[in-house]
Amino acid sequence: MPIPVESFFIDRTSSVPLQVQLQRQIITGVTEGRLRPGDALPSSRRMAAHLGVARVTVVQAYAELAATDYLDSLPRSGHRISDRIERRIDPPAVAPGVQHFDWQRKIDGRFARSARTDRVTDWRQYRFPFVYGQVDPELVDHAAWRDCAVRALGRREFASLTADLYNEDDPELIDYIARHILPRRGIRARPAEILLTLGAQNGLWMAAEVLLGRGGRCAVEDPCYPGLREILAQTRAEVVALPVDAHGLPPEAIPAGVAAIFTTASHQCPTSSTMPLDRRRALLDCASRQGFAVIEDDYEFEMCFAGAPSPALKAMDVAGAVIYVGSFSKSVFPGLRMGYMVADPAFIAEARALRGLVMRHPPGMLQRTLAHFLSLGHYDAQMNRMRRIYAERRAVMAQAITENGLIRANGGAGGSSFWMSLEAGKDSRILAQALRAQGVLIEPGTPFFAREQDGAGFYRLAYSSIAAPLIEEGVARIRAALT
Amino acid sequence: MPIPVESFFIDRTSSVPLQVQLQRQIITGVTEGRLRPGDALPSSRRMAAHLGVARVTVVQAYAELAATDYLDSLPRSGHRISDRIERRIDPPAVAPGVQHFDWQRKIDGRFARSARTDRVTDWRQYRFPFVYGQVDPELVDHAAWRDCAVRALGRREFASLTADLYNEDDPELIDYIARHILPRRGIRARPAEILLTLGAQNGLWMAAEVLLGRGGRCAVEDPCYPGLREILAQTRAEVVALPVDAHGLPPEAIPAGVAAIFTTASHQCPTSSTMPLDRRRALLDCASRQGFAVIEDDYEFEMCFAGAPSPALKAMDVAGAVIYVGSFSKSVFPGLRMGYMVADPAFIAEARALRGLVMRHPPGMLQRTLAHFLSLGHYDAQMNRMRRIYAERRAVMAQAITENGLIRANGGAGGSSFWMSLEAGKDSRILAQALRAQGVLIEPGTPFFAREQDGAGFYRLAYSSIAAPLIEEGVARIRAALT
Numbered sequence: 001m002p003i004p005v006e007s008f009f010i011d012r013t014s015s016v017p018l019q020v021q022l023q024r025q026i027i028t029g030v031t032e033g034r035l036r037p038g039d040a041l042p043s044s045r046r047m048a049a050h051l052g053v054a055r056v057t058v059v060q061a062y063a064e065l066a067a068t069d070y071l072d073s074l075p076r077s078g079h080r081i082s083d084r085i086e087r088r089i090d091p092p093a094v095a096p097g098v099q100h101f102d103w104q105r106k107i108d109g110r111f112a113r114s115a116r117t118d119r120v121t122d123w124r125q126y127r128f129p130f131v132y133g134q135v136d137p138e139l140v141d142h143a144a145w146r147d148c149a150v151r152a153l154g155r156r157e158f159a160s161l162t163a164d165l166y167n168e169d170d171p172e173l174i175d176y177i178a179r180h181i182l183p184r185r186g187i188r189a190r191p192a193e194i195l196l197t198l199g200a201q202n203g204l205w206m207a208a209e210v211l212l213g214r215g216g217r218c219a220v221e222d223p224c225y226p227g228l229r230e231i232l233a234q235t236r237a238e239v240v241a242l243p244v245d246a247h248g249l250p251p252e253a254i255p256a257g258v259a260a261i262f263t264t265a266s267h268q269c270p271t272s273s274t275m276p277l278d279r280r281r282a283l284l285d286c287a288s289r290q291g292f293a294v295i296e297d298d299y300e301f302e303m304c305f306a307g308a309p310s311p312a313l314k315a316m317d318v319a320g321a322v323i324y325v326g327s328f329s330k331s332v333f334p335g336l337r338m339g340y341m342v343a344d345p346a347f348i349a350e351a352r353a354l355r356g357l358v359m360r361h362p363p364g365m366l367q368r369t370l371a372h373f374l375s376l377g378h379y380d381a382q383m384n385r386m387r388r389i390y391a392e393r394r395a396v397m398a399q400a401i402t403e404n405g406l407i408r409a410n411g412g413a414g415g416s417s418f419w420m421s422l423e424a425g426k427d428s429r430i431l432a433q434a435l436r437a438q439g440v441l442i443e444p445g446t447p448f449f450a451r452e453q454d455g456a457g458f459y460r461l462a463y464s465s466i467a468a469p470l471i472e473e474g475v476a477r478i479r480a481a482l483t
Numbered sequence: 484m485p486i487p488v489e490s491f492f493i494d495r496t497s498s499v500p501l502q503v504q505l506q507r508q509i510i511t512g513v514t515e516g517r518l519r520p521g522d523a524l525p526s527s528r529r530m531a532a533h534l535g536v537a538r539v540t541v542v543q544a545y546a547e548l549a550a551t552d553y554l555d556s557l558p559r560s561g562h563r564i565s566d567r568i569e570r571r572i573d574p575p576a577v578a579p580g581v582q583h584f585d586w587q588r589k590i591d592g593r594f595a596r597s598a599r600t601d602r603v604t605d606w607r608q609y610r611f612p613f614v615y616g617q618v619d620p621e622l623v624d625h626a627a628w629r630d631c632a633v634r635a636l637g638r639r640e641f642a643s644l645t646a647d648l649y650n651e652d653d654p655e656l657i658d659y660i661a662r663h664i665l666p667r668r669g670i671r672a673r674p675a676e677i678l679l680t681l682g683a684q685n686g687l688w689m690a691a692e693v694l695l696g697r698g699g700r701c702a703v704e705d706p707c708y709p710g711l712r713e714i715l716a717q718t719r720a721e722v723v724a725l726p727v728d729a730h731g732l733p734p735e736a737i738p739a740g741v742a743a744i745f746t747t748a749s750h751q752c753p754t755s756s757t758m759p760l761d762r763r764r765a766l767l768d769c770a771s772r773q774g775f776a777v778i779e780d781d782y783e784f785e786m787c788f789a790g791a792p793s794p795a796l797k798a799m800d801v802a803g804a805v806i807y808v809g810s811f812s813k814s815v816f817p818g819l820r821m822g823y824m825v826a827d828p829a830f831i832a833e834a835r836a837l838r839g840l841v842m843r844h845p846p847g848m849l850q851r852t853l854a855h856f857l858s859l860g861h862y863d864a865q866m867n868r869m870r871r872i873y874a875e876r877r878a879v880m881a882q883a884i885t886e887n888g889l890i891r892a893n894g895g896a897g898g899s900s901f902w903m904s905l906e907a908g909k910d911s912r913i914l915a916q917a918l919r920a921q922g923v924l925i926e927p928g929t930p931f932f933a934r935e936q937d938g939a940g941f942y943r944l945a946y947s948s949i950a951a952p953l954i955e956e957g958v959a960r961i962r963a964a965l966t
Contacts, residue, residue: 007666101804103829111836162816183490198842321584333645346586353594
């Protein structure tokens, strides 16, 4: 690769001769590994013009470095970094003798402390990855997504994508969400009530920051999505964990004085239970009476297979107390990082201002590509295909679970995972650890609970990333590890 | 457009007959404008199966709606929404008689309060847009960007893009930044010292949040980038504004007890001055002595036209006190929303955890597309072309400014704008307002200053979005408005 001439500098106030300065820069680059064997140096003419030095200075510097094996001099193709010098991979961060800036005194570490450590990034290396939230790339309509990207990057549309959009969202995408996605959840919303987010994580974070960034009290389901607990841990809010039962969050357990409740009413995370209608009414009544906001994370609504379609909590929200958080991570693909919030215009205006401060706006190229993917019908087609395949996998898995005598903790009507129990005395962390050596990835229940220990008797088995033919053997291996 | 069957729901606990429920849902959709003339309803067979009702119920509902002009019944193509009903565009946000949730009590409005209001989003409508931070789409290598997107979306690479990356960055992109971009600024960095951001705004925000999120004291240049003041306004930090002179920030003016200093050393925003070497040394000495972090916003380094190339402040930072914030907004395109930070690994680890909480990671598709754009040489080519064209525009503009007797306030060696003065007693806000009617957009100096009034005598003229042939007339119109 050619080394850009702009990476070389001369300090004219220094007493070090110009030729030596240049030699030192090249040597440092090589020993630190930035300049690699085969990389081509700029011609002596170009380098001399760039640095404003005589050409002979550069010629001599190159000649000396060739003599000391740093450079190879090739007839008619100039100088390249030689492979005869052993390079250090890891340069020292600080020059010797200099006192290093004391970052520990500046950083309280609250973000790193609240970050999850349980995620397995190399899940693809496992033969039986029962991991949640990732997707089998075979289920994504890759060709359609690429076509939509090409369309979004067409000459006519490109001009609007290159611009700094300040705080605006793509009106076509917002219109599609309002007219075609939200109605499936029974939600009616105008554009001023919708905000694009960088995935559901970003929506939950903004809700927490707006409502609890300066402290206050809130309640979450226990167990709940660990990413939510992570978000709340670094606010100044007091977090009350409310144990869920087979019907989700019991509204009568909500303590006084909370400013916000976070719930996964339609599909409790991770237990998969669905909150019945009367509980939903009671929750909304309670919100009106006590004056708390309800943040509804409707993270997986597309994957409901059985039973009558049930609208979102937000659909019943006549008072406007619900902040709805939706995502395309499950239905398009997780790496997309696009989602949306639906709430009262007063809240949306404040969240929009926060988003502007933090990142301006979600990238225009993604907004437009997604708008095409939705409006050309690829989203519907992909969702139908995913639903079909997930239903098949779910059936295979349900049977394998029964046949192997594993214990289901809760029976939700859909989603992409099963919530499982262990016999008393077993610990899912130890089980997960043992299974890794067998090529099987499961998720222990501990990260979902306010008190980790409460989750030791549970684990989650997801089927979004594992193909149906592998499920039986994977489940059998779990059984084998348990006996 | 076909209306998805999933947008219809039935409440079996309600005393309202099923047929009436369905009719009401369609009527509400039409009157609220969600269902539009020509939209096709699902077939009665499909709808009946979805709702779990007798087909005759749906047939009767459709027939009644056709009789009341809501639907058109078309032979062999089912039912469509009719255009004979006048629809309300704006549905009521709240059902009548319901007390609305009191959002004003929940939201303190600190984000909306600190948001900028001076941005002109319809700048493309103006013939002479001397606006900063947008780009002439003609300068972006649109075809190359699209090729890179297609390459990033190739089947082989797509699998890795679809995944939730948790906290990781694309290693190829990080490697390219470390080996080819940072060396041009004299900066050496290892991967653990680099973090991708969603643009420079995101980098500045993360630095502020990590260092000042819980309060403290900091200093900014006066004038400075208004987006930075916006970010700091919503932290709990006390912000000290330090007036800059022709050489940027004077280190001797830094008060005691600051935790962080924000500077645009190489190219002061908005005055375009460059901080000389001795001041840089004094600033870094002061940082070591007083123990404050220096956040260097190197927002426009690619656009340096004249003089010897000067390395970044970070290049001299042997103690590791500098947090460097870089961006691709100026050199690729503003709507991209990609940038990076370079700092001590302790800081980067904390910022990475914060980024994970807020949004997980920048979208994989953009990371990979950008990595290709850089490594295939398009970035260098585009930058060289931009530099050539900006230099030409700058020359045309400098001449027009001189010929029209306008006053330059400061003479920087590059960038994409001129910082201008007015004669005493004139107000740039009034001038900007008057010029809009003439098709000319300029930026008044007021948003850049801690005390708005201090900027009334200044304005900024940028040339990144206006073609050279239009510059002369635009400048002449400014002169005309001044006399």
